[in-house]
Structure formats: structure tokens, C-alpha cells
Amino acid sequence: MVVVMSESATEENIQKVISKLTEMNFDVHRSTGVNQTVLGAVGDKRGLDPRMLEVLSDVYKVIQITEPYKLASRTFHPEDTVVQVKDVRVGGDQLVMMAGPCSVEGRDEIKETARIVRQAGAKVLRGGAFKPRTSPYSFQGMGEEGLKYLNEAVAENDMVSVSEVMESSQIPLMIEYVDILQVGARNMQNFSLLRDLGKIRKPVLLKRGMSATIEELLMAAEYIMAGGNFDVILCERGIRTFENYTRNTLDISAIPVVKKLSHLPIIADPSHATGKRDKVAPMARASIAAGADGLLVEVHKNPEQALSDGAQSLYPEQFEKLMQELEIIARAVGRAW
Numbered sequence: 001m002v003v004v005m006s007e008s009a010t011e012e013n014i015q016k017v018i019s020k021l022t023e024m025n026f027d028v029h030r031s032t033g034v035n036q037t038v039l040g041a042v043g044d045k046r047g048l049d050p051r052m053l054e055v056l057s058d059v060y061k062v063i064q065i066t067e068p069y070k071l072a073s074r075t076f077h078p079e080d081t082v083v084q085v086k087d088v089r090v091g092g093d094q095l096v097m098m099a100g101p102c103s104v105e106g107r108d109e110i111k112e113t114a115r116i117v118r119q120a121g122a123k124v125l126r127g128g129a130f131k132p133r134t135s136p137y138s139f140q141g142m143g144e145e146g147l148k149y150l151n152e153a154v155a156e157n158d159m160v161s162v163s164e165v166m167e168s169s170q171i172p173l174m175i176e177y178v179d180i181l182q183v184g185a186r187n188m189q190n191f192s193l194l195r196d197l198g199k200i201r202k203p204v205l206l207k208r209g210m211s212a213t214i215e216e217l218l219m220a221a222e223y224i225m226a227g228g229n230f231d232v233i234l235c236e237r238g239i240r241t242f243e244n245y246t247r248n249t250l251d252i253s254a255i256p257v258v259k260k261l262s263h264l265p266i267i268a269d270p271s272h273a274t275g276k277r278d279k280v281a282p283m284a285r286a287s288i289a290a291g292a293d294g295l296l297v298e299v300h301k302n303p304e305q306a307l308s309d310g311a312q313s314l315y316p317e318q319f320e321k322l323m324q325e326l327e328i329i330a331r332a333v334g335r336a337w
Ligand code: PEP
Pocket: 102, 128, 132, 183, 184, 185, 186, 207, 237, 269, 272
């Protein structure tokens, strides 16, 4: 970290900043130029609030050189991380398609959808049993019964499952039934949940909060990793912007940005990003072209009858067509399904 003093800084104020840095266990290297003094601070700055220094008298600027996250950072772990769940590898050469309904709605429904998406090439079956709905009067998910059906569908079709965990008390149950635990956008900064997920040894799919910066997403991943769980898959699912034609705005540029900053795999969710099924395929194609390690897509056998997110769920035929298109794009960027 570098602290740049203002041109008119007094020696007394420079000394105060040096004392503050020393108190914070930094080694301080002072360079005095013709006009300005610059203080180089070497040490562990994790947890440091730079404003503590910025507010000191005569401090012009505080420049952070390393990222505030360490375990999630590529600086400390240059090679890509591959998260393995049974025979599915997320983050390797092979792309991973996670598909299925927004919510598990019944035994036959989830089994039939599993068969359809598996046939088309999806290896991971999605389906929420605990749903974070904006309205308390909307369908809230089937709970444990839904997890059982999801599990049966996965076993019958040789897949792995991903499902959302909404609170810490659900973790023991989720571990029993689910392969990948999803943290939804609304819970990205539920720090006690993230901490508890750090204690388990199952992969976590961490969705970007709808108003979270990329740095906040990586700090959320850091919470899980700080507990010892390094199997974190990030997910760009759209952020809130002033544009309201689509449900959210898919931040495709977050994919290459995250790839540069972090070694963790990142997938995209074009369904929640757009909220409209005719926009899902174009955004899915763009995400793979931008370097995503896979996709999370909502597919429903009969979207008109879906109990949640029907408008953004693909018809089975649309999903099959999308998988074919994605094959060409994957090849063009040196990946395969
Ligand atoms: C979901 O995947 O069904 C979901 C609720 O996603 P998000 O948290 O991104 O809104």
C-alpha cells in the first residue's frame, strides 16, 4: 500500500501517518521527493479500512496495490481452480451446463425435466426447494420433499444437483441431498451463511448480488474460503441498472474481469439476468464467447404452468437448440461441452 502525502504536508503530519502505520504493524519506507512525500507500507492489510488513513491530515491519497481478498485472488494462486463434483469438473477445458426448472414442483416433473436436459447435454440438474421469493404469497418451494425428488432425478439420470440454501439452519439437510449448494443473489452478503458454508466440504455456487461489485463478490467468496472450503464456483446473474426492459443487466464483462482477478471458475446465468426466454439464448452464447466456464439455465417442460420464473424458462426444444449452438461457440474459444 502506498500513502501519498499532499504537497503542503507538514513534517508533524507525516510523522503522525508513519506512527499510525507502524501501530498497524506495517514496515514504512519513506521517499521524499521535491514536492511530495510518499510512504510505502509493507504488511498484512487484510481487514484494513483505508479510510482510517485517508482521513488523517495532509494525506492526499491511499493506493492499495494488492487486492483485499487473498485466497480468491489469482496473485496468490495463479493456476485456474477446477471444482470437481463426482465426474463433473467446473473450470477445466470442458464447459458445464447446469439446467432445470427454477423450482422443483413435483416428482414426475423434475424427473422428466432431468431426462430432457441430460439428453441435451446438461450434467448438472438445477431446481430450488427453498425459494427466495419477492412476495411472501408466491410459491416458496417444496422444502425437503423437493430435495428428495431432486435427488431421485439426479440418481436416475447420472447427474449432479445444485439447489439453493437460504439459511444456515438448512445446511445439514442440504448436505444430505444436494451436491452443489447455491447461495442466491439476495444472500451474497449474508456473512453468517457464508461463514457456515466455509465449514462444509461441498462445493458452493455463489451468485453475484444484484447490486454487488465484483470486488464484493470476491470478498464473499473469500468468506467461504477463509473457513477452509475452497470449492467455490462464482456466478454472474445480472445486476440492477437503470435499464428495466430486462429483469437485470447481464454484466458479461464481469467474466473476463473475474478471470483475471481470480482463479475461481465463473459461470453465467442468462435466465435470471434477462427474465425473458427469448433473450436467454443470445446471452448464453455471449457468455461462453466471453470465457464463462459454464451456464445455469432454467428449463421447464411446460413454462406456462411453472410455479416460478416461467417467463424466463426455456422450452425443451429451445434448450436442445441452444446446446447445439453453444457447441460451435465453445469450439471457437477452445472449449468443449
Ligand atoms: C434461482 O437460481 O432460482 C435464483 C433465485 O437466482 P438468483 O438468486 O440469482 O435470483
